[in-house]
Amino acid sequence: MRAVEISEEPIRLGQFLKLAGLVEDGVHAKELIEDGEVHVNGRVENRRGAQLRVGDVIVVGDQEVSVSIRG
Template sequence: MRDVAITHQPVELYKILKFEGMVRSGGEAKMFIAEGKVLVNGEIETRKRKKIVAGDSIQLFDECIRICLDE
């Protein structure tokens, strides 16, 4: 699991997937989320604009990240 620091919260789920290079584009991120391929805190998440905060974990296929606050 890789830690990812954010400077403000919350951040929308699809944006984190895109900015962290887990997907090639925002459109691809939204597609994977809609298909139920993204887990947030171990649960399938289908809301593209799910608000992500420090402490959340995100998994797409075999890549997993943990969100932390960069203060």
């Protein structure tokens, strides 16, 4: 699992997916989320604006990342 640092929490799911390099852009994020391909802490997340916090684990396909704070 790879940790992706954010500068402050919370961060929206769509923003985090872009920051982590899991999607190309906001449209791609929206499509993956609507298709049920994004899991947060083991559950399908269908809200692009879902608030993520340090320690949350996001899975897209075979990629798994966690949210960590910079500093």
